[in-house]
Amino acid sequence: MNSSSRPLRARIHLEAIRQNYRLAKELAPSARALAVIKANAYGHGAVAVARTLADEADGFAVACVEEALELRESGIRGPILLLEGVFSPEEIALVDRAGLAMVVHGREQLAWVLSARPARPLDCWIKVDTGMHRVGFAPSDVAEVQSALAACPHLGELSAMTHFARADEPEHPYTRLQLATFARALEGQAIPRSLANSAGILAWPESHGDWTRPGIMLYGVSPLIGAASPAVTLRPAMTLESAIISIRDLAAGEPVGYGGRFVCDRPTRVGVAAIGYADGYPRHARDGTPIAVKGRLTRLIGRVSMDMITLDLTGMADARVGDPVELWGGMVSATDVALASDTIAYQLFTGLSRRVPLIHEDA
Numbered sequence: 224m225n226s227s228s229r230p231l232r233a234r235i236h237l238e239a240i241r242q243n244y245r246l247a248k249e250l251a252p253s254a255r256a257l258a259v260i261k262a263n264a265y266g267h268g269a270v271a272v273a274r275t276l277a278d279e280a281d282g283f284a285v286a287c288v289e290e291a292l293e294l295r296e297s298g299i300r301g302p303i304l305l306l307e308g309v310f311s312p313e314e315i316a317l318v319d320r321a322g323l324a325m326v327v328h329g330r331e332q333l334a335w336v337l338s339a340r341p342a343r344p345l346d347c348w349i350k351v352d353t354g355m356h357r358v359g360f361a362p363s364d365v366a367e368v369q370s371a372l373a374a375c376p377h378l379g380e381l382s383a384m385t386h387f388a389r390a391d392e393p394e395h396p397y398t399r400l401q402l403a404t405f406a407r408a409l410e411g412q413a414i415p416r417s418l419a420n421s422a423g424i425l426a427w428p429e430s431h432g433d434w435t436r437p438g439i440m441l442y443g444v445s446p447l448i449g450a451a452s453p454a455v456t457l458r459p460a461m462t463l464e465s466a467i468i469s470i471r472d473l474a475a476g477e478p479v480g481y482g483g484r485f486v487c488d489r490p491t492r493v494g495v496a497a498i499g500y501a502d503g504y505p506r507h508a509r510d511g512t513p514i515a516v517k518g519r520l521t522r523l524i525g526r527v528s529m530d531m532i533t534l535d536l537t538g539m540a541d542a543r544v545g546d547p548v549e550l551w552g553g554m555v556s557a558t559d560v561a562l563a564s565d566t567i568a569y570q571l572f573t574g575l576s577r578r579v580p581l582i583h584e585d586a
Contacts, residue, residue: 227580229497230466230545234552235267237275237585239458240441244276246455247437250424254431255281257304257417259438261290266572267442267460270297271583277301282324284436288317295321304348307358308332315339326350326384328358333368337375344379347372348417351408353385353401362408369412382415382434383408390422390430391446398427422446425455444557444568461572462552463504463579467516467544469495470536479533480525485510491524492536496548499530503575504550505564508532512563513556515549516542523563 247256258280264272273283273294282302285291287310291303305325309315312335318325319341327333328350336345349368352359360368365383372378385405389397405418417434419427424435426447439446443459471493479485479493494516500506504527512523514534525533536542551557557568564571 227578229578230464230468231498231502231578232464232580232582233266233575234462234464235271235581235583236458236460236462237271237583239443239460240267240272240275241279242458243441243443243460244280244437246457247421247424247435247440250455251419251428251431251435254419254433254435256435256437257282257284257302258441259284259306259420259436260294260441261286261306261438262573265439265442265569266575268581268583269293270299271581272441273297273299275585281434288314288321288323291323292317292321302346308350309335311335312339315341315345318345319343324348324380327368327372328360333371336378337371339377341377344377346379346382348382348384351383351385351405353404353408354397355386355388355401357386359385362404365408366412369414380415382417383412384417384434387418387420387423387427387430390420390427391448393426393447398423398430402427402430420446439569442572448558448562448567459551459553459557461557463498463550463575464552465496465498465548465550467494467536467542467546467548468497468531470542470544481528482526484526485524485533489537492539492542493524494534494536494542494548496532496534496550497530498532498548498550499528501529501576502578503571504532505560505566505571505574507566508560508564513559515554517546518554520554 258276260269260272263269284304303323308326324346326348350359389395415433418432419430419435421438421440423430443457473487473491475487475489477487498504506527522535524535549555551560561568
């Protein structure tokens with residue numbers, strides 16, 4: 224869906240994504256960087272983002288082969304890594320034809336790679352479980368896996384990676400434990416290494432390795448919530464906008480919205496904006512969640528409905544139907560909205576529904 228009769232859109236600032244990628248490179252100058260654009264580039268439009276970065280990104284990372292093929296079909300020729308690898312041996316033929324690299328995180332995938340008969344060498348990344356405990360080989364098994372792949376006649380480039388569980392908590396010792404575990408697992412193996420996600424890039428210079436994997440930072444959000452962030456400037460890449468569609472004045476004591484959660488404690492001017500949880504705005508956003516109207520900060524009042532929200536226009540005598548509303552972007556932090564909704568900015572971005580047109584702007 225490319226357009227909407229409702230005054231609702233997500234403006235995607237492609238130059239901001241470019242600048243955020245360059246910052247990731249500056250922070251880890253000795254490493255190459257895979258731009259992580261899985262989940263439709265965290266809701267920002269994978270093809271548009273990939274084309275924006277095509278001339279400078281060292282490569283891209285996606286979750287699955289379907290996401291990779293969409294990029295190939297749109298003309299993206301650079302390296303693409305499948306972060307979850309393949310889900311069946313049949314998919315290796317697609318990996319082969321499209322020239323993709325893939326993570327190998329378990330015995331089944333390893334067997335599929337070893338028994339494959341590709342037309343070209345397969346680039347593989349061994350996933351090491353250093354403490355995240357989702358997927359990956361135990362550190363004690365890595366040498367055996369590396370030997371098996373190294374002996375495989377159709378192996379291309381072999382790399383190794385891990386994923387941090389608590390890198391967004393710079394004071395927590397768990398990341399140092401993972402770093403040490405990874406180093407022991409690969410002792411004596413001279414292969415490229417990748418550890419740093421966005422939090423690693425920002426807070427753990429010792430994790431930068433040979434490849435970094437900037438994800439949420441590409442879209443202008445620091446993962447270091449509540450932590451002392453480095454002195455870096457990330458530019459928000461998405462502005463979610465709607466408009467005022469109704470205004471009314473209510474007396475003190477009047478309830479607003481479903482369940483009467485908000486009750487006016489004074490004469491209150493109430494505005495309604497055309498966005499709701501069916502568009503991806505978080506239903507659990509609390510009263511007081513920041514919103515901007517015509518460049519001025521105000522707050523959400525009342526429960527979020529499927530298609531509408533109510534906001535406080537008290538003191539904004541000049542507010543009119545049609546005035547622009549920013550839900551998050553340059554003035555309203557997506558992180559602040561997420562914190563007020565008991566979620567994270569990742570979910571806000573990836574949760575936008577197909578009713579929200581993406582407008583890509585390269586300026």
